[in-house]
Amino acid sequence: MTTKYIEKFWRNATAADVARVMNGETVEARFRDRETEEWTSPQRLIGTKFPHGTKLLWICGAYGWWFCQVYAPPQWFLNKPEPGEGYRLLGKEPDEPVQGGDFIRGSGGWIELANGCNPAQVEGIWYRRRIEPKPEPKHYVLQVGDTVETPSGRQAIVTELGIEVS
DSSP: OOOOOOGGEEEEOHHHHHHHHHTOOEEEEEEESTSSSOOOOEEOOEEEEEEEETTEEEEEEEEEEEEEEEEEEOOHHHOOOOOOEEEOOOOOOTTOOOOOTOOOEEEEEEEEEEEEOOOOOOOOEEEEEEOOOOOOOOOOOOTTTEEOTTTTOOOEEEETEEEOOO
16 A cells, blocks of 8 residues: 655654654655755665765665655644444545534544535545445336437337447
């Protein structure tokens, strides 16, 4: 399973991130040497060093990079609540539109939003929606002589040789 990274949750690395690495924590990071370059795909930050005077070099594997950002989603995003059986969480980043009949996570549990109430999602708040059962596909067994009205308003008549459209 690949992780979906949300762009706004990347931030410039700091000495505190290196301290987290030294304490045994895995820190996901991306790297580049110039501001005009694309970022690398996410990798593990290993540490830093000062190879050329005072400019810091961020270490990833056997390579050193001039720029580093770490992935740091906020705690509210990491602590997704269980929506409950028959429900799903609404998408975040981008926010899925809220509809009447959806539920908002309050301090006492899930609270249903009134119909006609279509607010935008609030950052840090989770919403859920009932999962609608998928309708069973319709299957028909037609006999010779049956007539079916098509969506375009025409009629299909079952004949012994096939279908005649009128």
